[in-house]
Amino acid sequence: xSDFPRTPPRYSATxxxxxxxxxxxxxxxxIYDIRGGGTKRHLPHFDDLLFLGASISRYPLEGYREKCTTxxxxxxxxxxxxxxxxxxVTIAGMSFGAxxxxxxxxxxxxxxxxxxxxxxxxxxxxxxxxxxxxxxxYQYLPSRYGMNPDxxxxxxxxxxxxxxGAKPGGGGMLLGQKISDRVANMxxxxxxxxxxSACRHPDWTGPxxxxxxILELREITDWEKPIYVKVGGARPYYxxxxxxxxxxxxxxxxxxxxxxxxxxxxxxxxVGMPIxxxxxxxxxxxQDLGMHRKVQLIVSGGIRSGADVAKAxxxxxxxxxxxxxxxxxxxxxxxxxxxxxxKLGTTADAYDDWHEGKDPAGITTQxxxxxxRFDPVLGGRRLKNYLKxxxxxxxxxxxACGKNSLHNLEPEDLCSLTIEAAAxxxxxxxxxxxxxxxxxxx
Amino acid sequence: xxxxxxxxxGLRALNSSLHALRGQTTNMTSWEIIxxxxxxxxxxxxxxxxxxxxxxxxxxYCAGMNKQATIRIAGxxxxxxxxxxMSGTVIIDGDASQYAGATGRGGLLVIKGNASSRxxxxxxxxxxxxxxxxxxxxxxxxxxxxxVVLGDAGEALGDSLYExxxxxxxxxxxxxxxxxxxxxxxxxxxxxxxxxxxGEADGKAKPEQFRRYGSARKLxxxxxxxxxxx
Numbered sequence: 001x002s003d004f005p006r007t008p009p010r011y012s013a014t015x016x017x018x019x020x021x022x023x024x025x026x027x028x029x030x031i032y033d034i035r036g037g038g039t040k041r042h043l044p045h046f047d048d049l050l051f052l053g054a055s056i057s058r059y060p061l062e063g064y065r066e067k068c069t070t071x072x073x074x075x076x077x078x079x080x081x082x083x084x085x086x087x088x089v090t091i092a093g094m095s096f097g098a099x100x101x102x103x104x105x106x107x108x109x110x111x112x113x114x115x116x117x118x119x120x121x122x123x124x125x126x127x128x129x130x131x132x133x134x135x136x137x138y139q140y141l142p143s144r145y146g147m148n149p150d151x152x153x154x155x156x157x158x159x160x161x162x163x164x165g166a167k168p169g170g171g172g173m174l175l176g177q178k179i180s181d182r183v184a185n186m187x188x189x190x191x192x193x194x195x196x197s198a199c200r201h202p203d204w205t206g207p208x209x210x211x212x213x214i215l216e217l218r219e220i221t222d223w224e225k226p227i228y229v230k231v232g233g234a235r236p237y238y239x240x241x242x243x244x245x246x247x248x249x250x251x252x253x254x255x256x257x258x259x260x261x262x263x264x265x266x267x268x269x270x271v272g273m274p275i276x277x278x279x280x281x282x283x284x285x286x287q288d289l290g291m292h293r294k295v296q297l298i299v300s301g302g303i304r305s306g307a308d309v310a311k312a313x314x315x316x317x318x319x320x321x322x323x324x325x326x327x328x329x330x331x332x333x334x335x336x337x338x339x340x341x342x343k344l345g346t347t348a349d350a351y352d353d354w355h356e357g358k359d360p361a362g363i364t365t366q367x368x369x370x371x372x373r374f375d376p377v378l379g380g381r382r383l384k385n386y387l388k389x390x391x392x393x394x395x396x397x398x399x400a401c402g403k404n405s406l407h408n409l410e411p412e413d414l415c416s417l418t419i420e421a422a423a424x425x426x427x428x429x430x431x432x433x434x435x436x437x438x439x440x441x442x
Numbered sequence: 443x444x445x446x447x448x449x450x451x452g453l454r455a456l457n458s459s460l461h462a463l464r465g466q467t468t469n470m471t472s473w474e475i476i477x478x479x480x481x482x483x484x485x486x487x488x489x490x491x492x493x494x495x496x497x498x499x500x501x502x503y504c505a506g507m508n509k510q511a512t513i514r515i516a517g518x519x520x521x522x523x524x525x526x527x528m529s530g531t532v533i534i535d536g537d538a539s540q541y542a543g544a545t546g547r548g549g550l551l552v553i554k555g556n557a558s559s560r561x562x563x564x565x566x567x568x569x570x571x572x573x574x575x576x577x578x579x580x581x582x583x584x585x586x587x588x589x590v591v592l593g594d595a596g597e598a599l600g601d602s603l604y605e606x607x608x609x610x611x612x613x614x615x616x617x618x619x620x621x622x623x624x625x626x627x628x629x630x631x632x633x634x635x636x637x638x639x640x641g642e643a644d645g646k647a648k649p650e651q652f653r654r655y656g657s658a659r660k661l662x663x664x665x666x667x668x669x670x671x672x
Contacts, residue, residue, distance in 0.1 A: 029666075030666040031664070031666050143564070144526060144545040144564060144566070147526055147545065147547075148507070148526070148528060148547065149487050149489065149507040149509065149526075149528065152507075175664075176662075176663060188547070188566045188567065188585045188586055189585060189604060190604065190605060190662065193604075193662040193663060194662065194663050194664050196602075198564065198583060202541060202544045202545055202560070202563040202564045202582075202583075203503075203521065203522040203525045203540075203541040203544040203545070203560075203563070204521075204522070204541075209502070209521075212482050212483075212501070212502045212503065213502075213503070215482055215483055216482065216483040216486050216502070216503040216506050216522075219453065219454070219457045219483040219486045219487060220457075220483075220486050220487030220506065220507055221487070222457070222458060222461060223454070
């Protein structure tokens with residue numbers, strides 16, 4: 001043996017240990033990886049933006065003295081009964097099936113206490129959620145599981161789901177472990193099968209058909225309900241424009257950080273665009289059509305804090321929706337269950353095998369032994385607290401920018417820390433007037 | 443008989459009048475809609491035990507989500523007729539366009555002529571009787587209910603279907619993935635006889651002339667060995 005120093009082991013930046021582990025897993029099993037949640041890769045995000053607080057050129061509002069309104073109207077374009085929410089943070093669609101009944105109840109409790117809405121999902125409307133949600137948005141999905149005119153009429157709004165950020169172009173998936181008797185009955189499926197939802201609606205294709213479909217839904221509900229159209233963040237300019245053309249009251253735009261109950265990891269990580277890149281394009285589509293603030297824009301995908309809310313609204317959104325963050329507020333991925341996460345081969349804050357139905361926190365499961373661990377009253381209280389904090393944080397920032405309403409935040413209140421985020425968000429790189437692709441000085 | 447001139451009075455007034463019958467005890471149980479002129483969403487969302495006759499052809503989604511009503515179209519129907527029907531009966535004297543009876547959860551849809559592609563797509567309990575032929579991809583992902591076809595079926599019948607029962611008297615161009623021919627047992631002959639009678643087709647065909655198709659159930663649980671079938 002030579003005494004000369006040896007070259008230390010060096011990992012490939014391309015074939016990292018994680019990449020190699022996935023190759024080995026694929027080779028051993030012959031099937032792609034399925035998981036829940038949203039993308040885990042690093043992406044340009046709201047963290048790359050900063051607010052420019054007031055100084056001489058603008059003056060701020062007193063934090064605890066002067067009003068900063070947070071309420072929002074949704075569905076004012078056509079609906080006889082538009083929705084009025086106290087805060088602009090809504091709960092995104094998550095299915096009964098993916099979530100337990102008590103978890104849906106907790107979402108309703110928390111959202112109602114905070115003055116906002118919840119949304120059903122790919123499994124129909126449950127009594128838990130309708131009963132505890134003051135304002136409930138009923139999703140109209142390609143699968144049409146549980147779809148019926150009575151639930152349409154007792155909803156407060158209808159959301160036509162064309163796509164979602166975690167998997168634009170893909171359908172839902174609920175594996176057999178979670179198709180309990182109740183879930184199977186609601187979906188009219190055999191118990192225990194791997195359920196695959198269609199990726200397209202069964203009775204319309206394209207924007208011209210969508211316009212007629214929206215007409216039908218309006219007729220069935222006597223033009224009372226706001227009609228949302230939800231799209232995954234892939235071509236937000238055209239999708240927003242076409243949704244408006246089809247007659248939507250509200251466009252819901254979900255970036256690739258948005259979660260899913262289950263789909264292929266390769267789909268989650270490689271399809272779609274970050275929400276930061278989506279919002280300005282959707283806003284531009286609305287502005288080009290003269291419909292900004294007339295057709296409301298709800299954005300979602302990686303919203304975590306009041307800062308994220310404020311940044312999304314400064315870019316032109318009317319409201320945001322949260323899904324993953326709401327589950328964490330309820331208790332999902334909590335370190336208190338670490339011992340059980342370890343038994344599942346994972347760890348708290350990384351658990352994403354929601355499709356297996358073994359959630360130690362009792363939230364993403366249909367196993368009665370697990371979901372009885374979850375207290376919907378306590379969960380609802382935690383969600384309410386979290387929503388209140390987000391709202392207070394957003395107000396704090398808005399007042400610092402001299403705004404007496406969250407809706408008065410504007411792109412001019414922002415700068416970017418990175419060139420990428422500056423280009424995507426359409427705000428200047430910090431310390432410059434340069435917006436990549438739009439001119440200005442570096 | 444309530445006669446409603448759709449071209450003169452408009453769609454909103456029509457559906458508003460029909461929806462007003464929900465939960466009411468009324469003697470206005472017989473309605474006639476004239477001059478439909480291919481309008482969309484005619485009699486969508488009706489929830490009352492009334493009889494409605496549409497004199498002419500309809501556009502998209504006529505009788506959508508129907509409950510209780512008996513709706514007869516004295517003409518042909520556009521796409522999505524009786525989509526997501528819950529109960530009641532819809533009868534089309536002519537032909538039906540795409541997606542007839544899509545996602546229907548109950549009731550009976552009778553098509554006296556032919557039905558285009560995707561008839562009974564994602565059906566969830568509805569019974570559909572087609573006197574003529576049906577187009578391609580019919581009963582795609584059909585979950586439950588019965589589809590009876592007196593004529594021929596197009597390509598990919600019953601692709602990825604679940605527990606719906608398909609009865610075809612004529613030829614089937616191709617079967618979709620996971621759809622196979624199944625044995626006709628006594629209970630199927632009995633069910634078919636009732637369906638033909640309810641579908642105003644008992645004089646046109648006999649149960650023993652039909653073949654039954656259903657799910658092979660090989661795609662119910664993902665198996666990598668079946669990946670090429672998806």
